[in-house]
Amino acid sequence: MNFDISALYKAVPSLFWGATVTLRVTILSIVIGLVIGIVAGLARVWPNAFLRAISSAYIELVRGTPLLVQIFLVYFGLPALGLNLDPFVAGVIAMGINSGAYVGEIVRGGIESIAQGQMEAALSLGMTWWQAMYHVILPQAFVRILPPLGNEFIALLKDSSLVSTIAIAELTRTGQIIITRTFKSFEIWSGVALFYFVMTYAISRVVKYSEGRLRYSE
Amino acid sequence: MSEWIIEVRDLNKYFGKHHVLKDINLRIRFGEVVAIIGASGSGKSTFLRCLNGLEPIQGGEIIVDGVAVNGKNTNLHKLRQSIGMIFQNFNLFPHMTVMENIVLAPQKVKKIPRKEAEAIALNLLSKVGLEDKAYSYPSQLSGGQKQRVAIARSLAMNPKVMMFDEPTSALDPETVNDVLDVMKELAREGMTMIVVTHEMGFAREVSNRVIYLDDGKIVEEGAPEEIFYRPKNPRTKAFLSKVINV
Numbered sequence: 001m002n003f004d005i006s007a008l009y010k011a012v013p014s015l016f017w018g019a020t021v022t023l024r025v026t027i028l029s030i031v032i033g034l035v036i037g038i039v040a041g042l043a044r045v046w047p048n049a050f051l052r053a054i055s056s057a058y059i060e061l062v063r064g065t066p067l068l069v070q071i072f073l074v075y076f077g078l079p080a081l082g083l084n085l086d087p088f089v090a091g092v093i094a095m096g097i098n099s100g101a102y103v104g105e106i107v108r109g110g111i112e113s114i115a116q117g118q119m120e121a122a123l124s125l126g127m128t129w130w131q132a133m134y135h136v137i138l139p140q141a142f143v144r145i146l147p148p149l150g151n152e153f154i155a156l157l158k159d160s161s162l163v164s165t166i167a168i169a170e171l172t173r174t175g176q177i178i179i180t181r182t183f184k185s186f187e188i189w190s191g192v193a194l195f196y197f198v199m200t201y202a203i204s205r206v207v208k209y210s211e212g213r214l215r216y217s218e
Numbered sequence: 219m220s221e222w223i224i225e226v227r228d229l230n231k232y233f234g235k236h237h238v239l240k241d242i243n244l245r246i247r248f249g250e251v252v253a254i255i256g257a258s259g260s261g262k263s264t265f266l267r268c269l270n271g272l273e274p275i276q277g278g279e280i281i282v283d284g285v286a287v288n289g290k291n292t293n294l295h296k297l298r299q300s301i302g303m304i305f306q307n308f309n310l311f312p313h314m315t316v317m318e319n320i321v322l323a324p325q326k327v328k329k330i331p332r333k334e335a336e337a338i339a340l341n342l343l344s345k346v347g348l349e350d351k352a353y354s355y356p357s358q359l360s361g362g363q364k365q366r367v368a369i370a371r372s373l374a375m376n377p378k379v380m381m382f383d384e385p386t387s388a389l390d391p392e393t394v395n396d397v398l399d400v401m402k403e404l405a406r407e408g409m410t411m412i413v414v415t416h417e418m419g420f421a422r423e424v425s426n427r428v429i430y431l432d433d434g435k436i437v438e439e440g441a442p443e444e445i446f447y448r449p450k451n452p453r454t455k456a457f458l459s460k461v462i463n464v
Contacts (some may be wrong), residue, residue, distance in 0.1 A: 115309075117305060117307055117309040118309060118311065120303075120305070120309065121303075121305060121309035121310075121311070121368075122311075122323075123272065123294075123298065124270055124272070124298055124301070124302075124303035124372075125298070125299075125322070125323035125327065125371070125372070125375055126298045126299035126323055126327045126328075127295065127323060127326065127327055128295050131326055131327070135322060135326060136311050136322075139313050140311075140312065140313050143313075216313050216355060216357070
């Protein structure tokens with residue numbers, strides 16, 4: 001085996017820079033995805049049937065089409081409507097909308113996992129549906145949502161490699177560029193993988209830590 | 219003001235095609251303690267849940283404290299503040315301490331300041347004998363203690379009527395009496411109570427009126443000594459002979 005460690009070593013600063021772009025894309029997408037997902041998840045359990053239908057349609061459409069196609073649609077498709085987006089913005093929007101659908105399902109699942117009696121007890125005390133949701137259901141659902149949410153964040157970070165296709169110089173794209181110069185595929189892709197792993201492992205630890213902090217016994 | 223806290227007229231309730239409550243007519247006075255007895259599946263719990271609007275009804279009318287529960291413009295949230303509800307499974311909020319469980323609704327619904335709400339809560343906790351558990355979590359309590367906290371939580375809203383849906387059915391036998399004692403004390407203080415129960419001793423001793431529900435219908439009602447010692451309807455007789463150990 002011929003592993004040129006010095007080639008990898010020389011690539012580290014560029015890969016590191018690429019990783020920061022990956023992290024920025026991911027964090028912004030997570031924020032957008034969380035906002036959309038919480039709204040979509042709540043809408044799916046809302047007493048209003050119209051809102052439930054809209055939310056279901058959004059979730060089904062987004063989950064039923066590939067993220068890569070969604071990225072292309074936002075970046076290459078929207079200009080047809082006169083909307084020219086910077087690649088970074090287009091990538092973040094596409095990923096955020098995509099993640100929102102998955103987060104929405106996670107939120108819905110978390111809410112529905114809380115026993116019906118909790119809502120009934122809260123309503124019986126004179127609370128409105130929203131008060132019951134906010135004070136009683138969501139705090140409990142949140143604890144259960146955290147682990148799948150962590151999975152979603154990790155998946156999103158890895159999927160962010162797809163925005164390399166619209167010329168965002170994130171980690172994967174940076175690796176590709178270095179390889180076209182150096183031809184050190186094995187070394188560079190190993191380095192890229194290691195960078196991804198460090199980031200996903202960090203997310204995983206943060207989620208684990210928050211779970212421990214938030215857990216209460218039932 | 220009417221002497222009736224609850225008036226039910228021609229109530230009919232279906233689950234899909236299943237007719238669970240059939241032409242129920244009932245009036246309950248302020249201060250009355252009414253026990254509802256009957257076999258599992260007779261519709262007792264469903265009936266109770268209709269009274270505070272947790273279950274929609276398909277026919278008839280329910281008036282609580284002068285307000286139609288199923289009226290189009292009824293503010294159910296407002297109405298429910300005066301109807302306490304105790305569940306078989308307590309339904310305490312597990313992510314909150316006992317204190318937080320009790321002050322939540324007074325604070326958020328009635329806008330009572332935290333300090334005041336806590337004072338009320340401590341008072342109620344000592345009434346149910348659990349002042350030392352104020353800062354415990356529900357998971358640290360026994361079933362009987364949980365149910366007494368649930369009662370305190372309900373009372374904190376200062377309800378006009380308390381409804382109990384098989385309050386002791388999920389309890390270990392040794393904790394049943396603690397809960398029944400609290401309920402007896404409430405009855406003695408003049409609280410209007412509707413109790414769906416399998417505790418025939420409690421029904422006989424504490425209630426002013428017993429209602430026997432069978433297959434969604436009120437088959438017989440009357441003073442406890444009438445129902446328990448001189449039941450007229452053969453179905454009541456058959457039921458009582460099964461549940462009372464002679």
